Each structure stands twice: as structure tokens, then as C-alpha cells.
Amino acid sequence: GDSVTQKQGQVTLSEDDFLFINCTYSTTTYPTLLWYVQYLGQGPQLLLKVTTANNKGISRGFEATYDKGTTSFHLQKASVQESDSAVYFCALVDFSNYNVLYFGSGTKLTVEP
Amino acid sequence: GGIITQTPKFLIGQEGQKLTLKCQQNFNHDTMYWYRQDSGKGLRLIYYSITENDLQKGDLSEGYDASREKKSSFSLTVTSAQKNEMAVFLCASSSGGSERLFFGHGTKLSVL
Numbered sequence: 257g258d259s260v261t262q263k264q265g266q267v268t269l270s271e272d273d274f275l276f277i278n279c280t281y282s283t284t285t286y287p288t289l290l291w292y293v294q295y296l297g298q299g300p301q302l303l304l305k306v307t308t309a310n311n312k313g314i315s316r317g318f319e320a321t322y323d324k325g326t327t328s329f330h331l332q333k334a335s336v337q338e339s340d341s342a343v344y345f346c347a348l349v350d351f352s353n354y355n356v357l358y359f360g361s362g363t364k365l366t367v368e369p
Numbered sequence: 370g371g372i373i374t375q376t377p378k379f380l381i382g383q384e385g386q387k388l389t390l391k392c393q394q395n396f397n398h399d400t401m402y403w404y405r406q407d408s409g410k411g412l413r414l415i416y417y418s419i420t421e422n423d424l425q426k427g428d429l430s431e432g433y434d435a436s437r438e439k440k441s442s443f444s445l446t447v448t449s450a451q452k453n454e455m456a457v458f459l460c461a462s463s464s465g466g467s468e469r470l471f472f473g474h475g476t477k478l479s480v481l
Contacts, residue, residue, distance in 0.1 A: 288468060302470070358414075
């Protein structure tokens with residue numbers, strides 16, 4: 257079945273550092289890949305969607321791309337701020353199963369001032 | 370805009386106890402979900418419902434029951450709480466299978 261793997265459990269950066277986190281995916285269909293963000297005490301919310309390989313999704317200074325050859329997708333931001341501290345989840349849409357989302361295990365980003 | 374309300378926010382139970390978590394949404398969304406969030410394991414799907422009175426099992430449905438008697442509400446029952454269990458249960462809704470899910474703030478479960 258469809259699955260997504262997110263290996264970076266925690267990332268600690270300083271303000272204005274470059275952020276890069278990634279996931280790998282497995283699917284038999286054309287992938288739609290997502291990034292969700294969860295701020296402390298809240299539920300996750302959709303940050304970005306990527307549906308075409310090598311094209312970017314862009315939102316709030318974040319960019320997302322995916323590479324069909326390596327079945328990986330990435331989230332990056334050129335200059336992080338303390339307010340970006342949160343947990344970031346990658347997710348894959350399973351179109352064969354009512355568009356259910358499969359989430360990765362999450363990357364906790366801490367940005368120090 | 371709409372809102373998803375989960376009750377209670379915190380739930381403390383005893384081993385073997387049957388516990389019920391409730392979720393209400395006013396988006397008028399068709400599809401509702403229950404996910405379990407454990408530290409280091411991400412979000413795992415327990416049950417979802419694509420319309421009123423429909424129930425679909427997720428990967429983690431064993432040990433849980435769900436009920437969708439109204440379009441706006443979706444409840445989850447832990448049939449027998451496990452000792453030392455600790456997790457956050459997240460309810461979400463979406464419109465017609467959209468990949469944009471709207472989540473509640475969660476119910477934090479602790480079992481003594």
C-alpha cells in the first residue's frame with residue numbers, strides 16, 4: 257500500500273538559517289504530496305501541496321518540490337524565524353482509498369533566537 | 370469560516386475502561402476522520418466516515434469503535450483502555466475528499 261517515511265525527528269536551527277527537510281514516498285499511482293504544519297497546542301494545518309514533479313509549491317516563504325526519480329519530496333525555507341518553530345508532517349494522498357492521507361512521523365523544528 | 374470542537378480536551382481513564390471522545394464540526398463537511406498522534410510516530414488513521422452513518426476502518430482501528438449518527442458529529446470509543454497509554458486523538462474534516470483537512474485541537478488521553 258501507499259506509505260511515506262520521514263526520518264528527521266528533530267531539527268534545531270538559529271534564526272535566518274536555511275531549512276531543508278525531506279520525506280520518501282511509495283505509491284502505485286501518480287502522487288499528490290503535502291506538507292502540514294502543527295504549532296504547539298493546535299491541530300495540523302495544510303502548508304503546501306505539490307502535484308507535479310520538479311515544480312514548486314510555495315507558501316509563506318516555504319517551498320516544496322518532489323523528485324520522481326528518487327521518490328522523495330522536500331520542504332525548504334531560505335531563512336527561518338523563531339515563529340516557524342513547529343512540527344512539520346509530510347503526507348501522501350491515497351486516491352484509491354477515498355483520498356485518505358498517510359502522514360509521516362513528523363519533524364520537530366526548533367528555531368533559536 | 371468553521372471550527373472543529375473536540376471534547377473533552379483531557380481525558381484520564383483507568384485500565385480496561387471504555388472511553389468516548391466526541392467531535393463536532395460546523396463546516397458542513399462530508400468526510401470526517403479520527404487520527405491518533407503518538408510521539409515519534411506521526412498521525413495514524415483510526416476511522417473515517419465519508420458521509421452520515423458511514424464508517425471506514427483505518428490502519429489502527431483495532432481496539433476502537435466509531436459512530437457518525439449526524440453529518441456534523443463523529444465520536445470515537447476506546448473499547449478497553451490500555452494501562453500507561455498516552456496519546457493525542459485528533460479529529461478532522463474535509464469537503465468531498467479534499468486533501469485539505471481541518472483539524473481540531475485534540476483530546477489528550479492518559480490511562481492510569
